[in-house]
Amino acid sequence: MRTPVLGCLVVAALLAACTGESRPSTPGPSGAPTGAGTPSAGQPFVVTPVATLDQPWSMTFLPDGRALVAERPGRLLLVDVVQGSTTAVEGVPEVVDAGQGGLHDVILAPDTGGEPTAYLSWVEAGEGVTGGVVGRARLDVTGTPTLRGLEVIWRQTPKTSGDGHFSLRLAVDPTGEHLFVTSGERQKMQPAQDLTNTLGTIVRLTPDGGAAPDNPYAARGGVSAQIWSHGHRNPLGIAFDAQGRLWADEMGPRGGDEVNLIERGANYGWPLASNGSHYSGQDIPDHVAGDGFAAPAVWWNPSISPAGLMIYDGTAFPQWRGDAFLGALSGQALIRVDLDGTSAAKGDQWSMGARIREVEQGPDGAIWVLEDGEGGRLLRLDPAA
Template sequence: MIRLAALLTILLTFPAQAMETRDGPVTVTRMIAGLEEPWALGFLPGGGVLVTERDGRLLLHHDGKTRAVTGVPEVAARGQGGLLDVLVPRDFAATRTLFFTYAKAQAEGEGTAVARAQLSQDATRLSDWRVIFEMAPGSSGGRHFGSRLVEGADDTLYATIGERGDRPSAQDLTRENGSVIRINRDGSIPADNPFTVTPGARPAIWSWGHRNPQGAALDPEGRLWVVEHGAKGGDEINRIRRGANYGWPVISYGQHYSGERIGEGTHKEGMEQPAFYWDPSIAPSGMMIYSGALWPEWRGHVFVGSLKFGLISHLAGQPLREIERLKSPHTARLRDIREAPDGSIWFLSVGNGAAYRITP
């Protein structure tokens, strides 16, 4: 009865509205309101939803109520930095372990870090917060932290790291700037990482030459994809391959904000081409590759949020192409988009300070 009453309260307070798609209307329901700079969503077994806020708050929404979870240490909430992604791993029910990315204060400036912590049985507090990875010190400024987390099919962790506004560093294997890293769950380095025996290289690096990848997801075959910000034009979706160089800032389909050409053009031998790019930029954020649970026709389709235009970009096909843009008052400055365990699609709107749920 309590859960039914809470559900009725949500439905009465936040009436559902329709949003049109090429495959017919879907229903959008506001589930959580009053959020401040929300960054990521995570789903707990049993129905709870975790939300990170960039200033350092972790929230739990369950049975129609939202409350803070204690135990998050101080984060460097400056510029684009702060408490960023949260990952609920597949074995959470047995281990109570959560993983986070955040901007961590270093000797000078801040760097992207990955931490693990235990969530109490009553889901009110975190304990045993441990940093298992942090990028090499030396970056300053409050931008391009990357910071999306993905659990690989082999239980390793992937984390995206922006080049921190230092463009040349994305082509420097002695730094993790502008890379996708791959680590074990305790922070150790998998033996099959591509640069473990390369002199001077950072062994956590899995791919490099990225600008600011803020979305990442596995497709139904378990392959990793990321979406990253370009400069003026040239936002990219990339299929991530072991040891591959994605070209920033040597090649790009965008240009500098001054209007000058970036690097050497759009192609160079030994550097990967994007699976898709936007020009003009949409300022991409979170990324989801859908399982097909509620919409079988969307299996394997890619959905990317836009911070700039307040929409969801829907992509599909080989080669990948944008097939529609989903837009409504709910999608204002969209930060994250995720598939829930029941197949519904949730997204975070920074513009509205809210989390929404899409259902048929």
């Protein structure tokens, strides 16, 4: 059921398949795909498939109710979520479409009433190496949807080999003054403890992509000045709660998936502390009080492989206001985490019969999810009657 351990030990080429998002799926109790308009046993929502996509990775809503969906191979789509129709957005950058890399997140800058500003993240090539970047562009949706004036404002440092653990989730804080980017450790592990690079970190940037001046390591200069937190492995979800606290989920190794409350200057321990173990079976010390590392608020063993993260503040599901929702890849589930101030606890885990890449709240409070992979569907979740 889990990744074969020996293969990971002896075949370097399999590393990507053994250490990250491509963990084998573990079907939930029901196993079967969820049909249109009918809740599975125990599901408090009805599921309506709206569109079928190609390896969708992220989505966000426009003020007019349409949505942007990024497909990992490098397409950005404007989606009419009522009709289910999609239109390709022009002006999308060339991306490295390999392994876990491609076009990653898309979000909008806070609405100022004018033409929307979009932030995108993707993987670009160097000479024999790759790295994540963030770009900013104006989004013109008056005619053919088009990104205009796209400029790269941030680069993951350094570029390196391999095609895993880019992360590259984006979030703007409630003040609108800071852009947070999750930057995975590229399956290199130790860089997550090295403050002279941005692998294995969450960075906090100005809207122009520079280091925020009051960051914890600002005095060190260079890319160290960008770092907000470190000791991360592959954080694939990030979201602010209504009180402005930042939460992120990340994939552990063999077990040890985490939801973390992200705090200024904290070290989340990878690869020195994890409630999971290496794929070889070699132990990693668990998080314990006093070890100097921030312990996860919630963790899973065995793995569920957390991806997109959303914190709910709608009215359609009033019982869940303030709670976190994450998509589980190998867990093939939508997971609810009870948030209460700075503490968190496991809530529900609903089998969806597919790897879930992304979770988003719609303008009317419905919950939207994207299935992962080829033929991944956009699903709308409404309260069961």
